[in-house]
Amino acid sequence: MSQYLDYWADMLADPLIQRALLVAILVGGAAPVVGTYLVQRRLALLGDGIGHVALTGVALGWLIGAGLGLAPGALAVPGAVVAAVAGAVIIEVVRTSGRTSGDLALALMFYGGIAGGAALIKVAGGTSATLVSYLFGSLSTLSRGDVATAVALAAIILAVGLTARWALFAVAADEDFAKACGLPTAWWNIVTAALAALTVTVAMRVVGLLLVSALMIVPVAITQLWTRSFGRTMAWAALIGAGTGAAGLVAAYWYDLPPGATIVVLAILVYAAAAISRPVLVRVRSART
Amino acid sequence: MSALATAAHVDVNLAGNRILEDIDLTIRPGQRVGILGANGSGKSTLIKALLGLVPLAKGEVELFGQTPGRQLPWAKLAYVPQTSAVGAGVPTSALEVVRAGLLTGRRPWPPKGSKTRALAALAAVGLEDIARQAVAQLSGGQRHRVLLARALVRDPELLIMDEPLAGVDAASAERLVQALERRGQMTCLVVLHDLGPFERYLRRGIVLSHGRIVADGPLAEVLPTDHHHHHEDPRPRRSRTPELEVRP
Numbered sequence: 001m002s003q004y005l006d007y008w009a010d011m012l013a014d015p016l017i018q019r020a021l022l023v024a025i026l027v028g029g030a031a032p033v034v035g036t037y038l039v040q041r042r043l044a045l046l047g048d049g050i051g052h053v054a055l056t057g058v059a060l061g062w063l064i065g066a067g068l069g070l071a072p073g074a075l076a077v078p079g080a081v082v083a084a085v086a087g088a089v090i091i092e093v094v095r096t097s098g099r100t101s102g103d104l105a106l107a108l109m110f111y112g113g114i115a116g117g118a119a120l121i122k123v124a125g126g127t128s129a130t131l132v133s134y135l136f137g138s139l140s141t142l143s144r145g146d147v148a149t150a151v152a153l154a155a156i157i158l159a160v161g162l163t164a165r166w167a168l169f170a171v172a173a174d175e176d177f178a179k180a181c182g183l184p185t186a187w188w189n190i191v192t193a194a195l196a197a198l199t200v201t202v203a204m205r206v207v208g209l210l211l212v213s214a215l216m217i218v219p220v221a222i223t224q225l226w227t228r229s230f231g232r233t234m235a236w237a238a239l240i241g242a243g244t245g246a247a248g249l250v251a252a253y254w255y256d257l258p259p260g261a262t263i264v265v266l267a268i269l270v271y272a273a274a275a276i277s278r279p280v281l282v283r284v285r286s287a288r289t
Numbered sequence: 290m291s292a293l294a295t296a297a298h299v300d301v302n303l304a305g306n307r308i309l310e311d312i313d314l315t316i317r318p319g320q321r322v323g324i325l326g327a328n329g330s331g332k333s334t335l336i337k338a339l340l341g342l343v344p345l346a347k348g349e350v351e352l353f354g355q356t357p358g359r360q361l362p363w364a365k366l367a368y369v370p371q372t373s374a375v376g377a378g379v380p381t382s383a384l385e386v387v388r389a390g391l392l393t394g395r396r397p398w399p400p401k402g403s404k405t406r407a408l409a410a411l412a413a414v415g416l417e418d419i420a421r422q423a424v425a426q427l428s429g430g431q432r433h434r435v436l437l438a439r440a441l442v443r444d445p446e447l448l449i450m451d452e453p454l455a456g457v458d459a460a461s462a463e464r465l466v467q468a469l470e471r472r473g474q475m476t477c478l479v480v481l482h483d484l485g486p487f488e489r490y491l492r493r494g495i496v497l498s499h500g501r502i503v504a505d506g507p508l509a510e511v512l513p514t515d516h517h518h519h520h521e522d523p524r525p526r527r528s529r530t531p532e533l534e535v536r537p
Contacts, residue, residue, distance in 0.1 A: 040379045041378070042378060166392055166398045167397035169389060170392050170397075172378075173376075173381065173389065174370065174374060174375050176337075176342055176368070176370050177373065178389075179341070180340050180342070180363065180366070180368035180449075181363055181393060182393050182394035183392060183393075183397060184359075224379055224380050227423075228382055228421065229380060229381060229385055229421070229423070230382070230385050233380055
């Protein structure tokens with residue numbers, strides 16, 4: 001028993017783990033807030049597209065940073081933020097224009113984004129390991145600066161995502177009605193896209209660009225198995241996201257697994273367990289009422 | 290008094306097809322108007338054009354004397370769309386849907402007391418008991434009444450409804466019209482395929498056929514009588530329920 005306690009104490013005393021836990025909990029909690037709007041708009045995979053584009057931003061950040069003589073990767077996150085927001089806004093504009101060629105244009109942008117990023121990172125002096133860290137996350141190597149950036153971005157996401165929740169909800173749920181209420185729906189659509197882009201960037205360090213959507217979407221998928229309201233779905237999804245973020249990180253530490261992938265696998269296991277037990281829960285609930 | 294809604298020489302094209310052609314209409318305060326016609330006659334597009342939800346190829350529309358845009362007093366009108374994705378993705382309670390009806394461009398969050406107002410609006414359509422249920426679990430008729438409650442909670446001067454009886458059973462249709470009748474004085478513009486209980490509520494009918502207005506006048510006059518009705522007549526038939534058509 002005391003052996004376990006020592007193990008926990010060692011783990012929690014490690015500043016790297018402290019930083020990783022803080023970021024995993026914060027990002028795990030913030031991502032589903034945005035994910036709830038995306039699921040309502042049937043854009044569950046939007047994060048993936050933005051993630052692909054963000055990789056080019058990361059690589060351009062590396063290139064510019066190298067040109068300015070900065071530390072390798074110092075401008076990776078700023079580059080990702082710019083590329084992701086620009087990509088998200090372009091996706092939104094193409095989507096609302098409703099042209100059939102838009103679908104193809106987006107596909108070109110996504111593949112161009114990931115291929116261009118992979119090529120440019122090498123040009124900027126990165127290695128395959130660098131590339132992998134952006135694609136699958138690098139939660140165990142966070143610097144203090146990384147944590148500060150993550151906290152700031154998560155704070156923006158939560159502040160906007162929660163204070164503007166009624167407008168974001170109304171536009172996501174029924175755009176025509178929202179327009180007939182006088183809401184500037186185009187503006188709120190862009191806010192949603194920008195929030196998704198910021199979430200992709202901040203989640204990049206936790207689970208990597210290939211898995212960012214999972215952090216936004218899976219907690220919402222779990223929660224909506226039993227909730228009846230939008231507000232509760234969002235609140236529970238945030239809690240589950242933060243919980244699976246922390247638990248996945250701890251499991252990764254104990255079993256020496258890649259943290260990002262472990263967090264996502266854990267969240268999907270929780271979904272499976274919830275989906276399997278749902279019929280039982282529904283029966284208990286209806287027996288009570 | 291001045292008109293609440295006008296259209297002048299309006300053409301609308303969608304995907305290269307002419308959907309509306311040379312539409313002229315004026316809706317005055319207190320009028321209860323049915324926009325009638327066969328499927329594909331352009332009824333829904335007409336109200337979307339009035340609301341600024343589809344672009345005009347030609348002509349002008351005005352609501353409350355304003356072109357649809359930022360200056361329009363949106364708080365004075367309410368729209369009930371034919372279908373809504375509300376609750377189809379993320380679970381959403383009826384109460385949340387109705388509270389969202391209280392947002393405006395200048396105040397994109399519900400005002401104080403919105404919960405009480407939303408519950409009252411749900412009670413007005415006979416749904417106070419299901420306020421906290423997910424709308425996805427409601428019947429089609431109940432969902433339409435939730436959407437009506439979301440519009441009525443705005444306390445509108447002008448209510449615009451798109452096919453409120455589509456997929457609604459006779460009992461729900463009756464309740465929906467009763468909720469409107471209890472409302473008293475309100476200008477109402479309703480797109481309908483079949484009149485159902487709206488026959489007693491509406492006073493004026495505008496009949497569309499192939500994107501043009503072919504009749505506009507007192508409801509009883511624009512409706513075909515059963516004796517004169519023939520198959521090519523684009524005008525709606527009287528029916529007791531939305532689903533059942535009366536035999537010719």
